[in-house]
Amino acid sequence: MNRVISFASGKGGVGKTSLVANLGTLFSKQGEKTLLVDADWSLGKLGILFGKKPKWTIDQVLKGEITLRDAATEVSPTLSLLASPSGVEGFEELGETARQQLFFELDGLKDAYDWVLLDHSSGIHHGVLPFAAAAHQHVIVTTCEPTSYTDAYAIMKLLSKRFGVKEFALVVTMAGDRAEAGRIMDRFIDVAHSHLQVRVRLLDIFSWEPKMAEAIRRQTPFVDLYPNSDTALRLEKLSQSIALAVPAPTNGLRFFYQDVVTSNSL
Numbered sequence: 001m002n003r004v005i006s007f008a009s010g011k012g013g014v015g016k017t018s019l020v021a022n023l024g025t026l027f028s029k030q031g032e033k034t035l036l037v038d039a040d041w042s043l044g045k046l047g048i049l050f051g052k053k054p055k056w057t058i059d060q061v062l063k064g065e066i067t068l069r070d071a072a073t074e075v076s077p078t079l080s081l082l083a084s085p086s087g088v089e090g091f092e093e094l095g096e097t098a099r100q101q102l103f104f105e106l107d108g109l110k111d112a113y114d115w116v117l118l119d120h121s122s123g124i125h126h127g128v129l130p131f132a133a134a135a136h137q138h139v140i141v142t143t144c145e146p147t148s149y150t151d152a153y154a155i156m157k158l159l160s161k162r163f164g165v166k167e168f169a170l171v172v173t174m175a176g177d178r179a180e181a182g183r184i185m186d187r188f189i190d191v192a193h194s195h196l197q198v199r200v201r202l203l204d205i206f207s208w209e210p211k212m213a214e215a216i217r218r219q220t221p222f223v224d225l226y227p228n229s230d231t232a233l234r235l236e237k238l239s240q241s242i243a244l245a246v247p248a249p250t251n252g253l254r255f256f257y258q259d260v261v262t263s264n265s266l
């Protein structure tokens, strides 16, 4: 049974895709079979970070041209990537039937991978929320700017009120001053706890890393380019704490999804 982790944010450009690409690379290097799902339905670009131009996308899976299992692009023997189409209008608002089909197909892969990491588009689309809600762990990515954590709060509010998600993990990126960011996030977590009755665990705060952009330009994961840097070591620690934080699930994605759709009326 694999473990499914969702990476979401309210505001865009906070570093979700970079995080997913690097964590996926680290899991796969530990011999864990990992599938990265580009759930940025209409502007998928996860493949770019690995210098891959996937032959198949989720769009073709939904059209029945290929099975989801065969649509995954191999990045390495233990790392695969399921791409989203880029520039397909309206794809972010997948209909209920299409969404359900995708969930069931993903669930069918539960014995093929140890980890499934979902890289969402930013914001609060109907296409994002049920997918995000069905995961075993919910990682919210934010910077410590008010515009970013206010949006992070909004997405947690929706996930908790509409989908009953009560536990979140938080990753802060691009911090100028990590101590100051820590103080801001402590307050943020207190507010979320008292207003939303959710538990938020701060996993880590990443400093502004100028070489992250270079990794994207060179289409190589940061942890491969600079494996001994402070940021890469922090990413490695993060991968370990995520692995420890997510207990081996007894139910797959399908179970959670059915639970999610029956408990609210999207």
Ligand SMILES: Nc1ncnc2c1ncn2[C@@H]1O[C@H](COP(=O)(O)OP(=O)(O)OP(=O)(O)O)[C@@H](O)[C@H]1O
Binding pocket: 009, 011, 012, 013, 014, 015, 016, 017, 018, 019, 040, 120, 121, 122, 173, 174, 206, 207, 208, 209, 210, 212, 213, 214, 216
């Ligand atoms: N810790 C960091 N320090 C500095 N820059 C970063 C950091 N993490 C990511 N970036 C940069 O921020 C930009 C956005 O990153 P990325 O695409 O990973 O964000 P995203 O949240 O997935 O964006 P979107 O919401 O558009 O999908 C990239 O140029 C990346 O290089």
Ligand SMILES: [Mg+2]
Binding pocket: 016, 017, 018, 040, 119, 120, 121
């Ligand atoms: Mg992204």
